Amino acid sequence: MPVLFTAYVAQSLGVVVEGVTLGFGPVLLTRKNWVLRAIPMNSSVRFKVTDSMPLLTAHEKKGALDVQPAWVQLLVSVSIPACLLAIACVLLGVDALRYFASGFAQLVSGALAPFTSAQTYLASYHAALADQSFGFVLGLTAAKMAAFHLLPFSSVGGFQLVMTVVQAFNARALTFPRTERLAVWLTLLLIASWALAAFVYVVSPS
16 A cells, blocks of 8 residues: 555654555554554545644654655655555556556646546546456556656645745745644545546446
């Protein structure tokens, strides 16, 4: 799982991992800072951060992601999409790079046009489910998800990449919480638009 790879990368670089959640829905198992939920999707990693606790001492800030050098934050940010892209390349070879590159435009254009462009993309994915092997579909999904995780939206690597670059130039006025709120809204709008597109695709006559 990419989220496990991210937790491993972060800990290897000295970042404190405060919690790992695998899946969502009802809790099946809890062990220390690990939570296993019923539905195996939407896993996440929670890192130690200091943004909400600015008066901490240097010792208390040790291991927080946001006090690490920029290169550490960048590596942690790209670990999930890098893992997904690696999986796609193993399954699809160099074609994975083409599917990954096209994923950015497809995710955005599909969200902007849920009744037209998104329907075309969903039809193509549906055809792949019917005609291609499980390995191909898994690789295609991993490539597209790698692209999604690099979009500058909240809760995915792309947002953290943007914040890391912004902070490197000391532009704190553009960081939290204003930028995060905007990113959250963009994420919700993108997901809602694709959910609408999927609903329309499922209920529409074949």
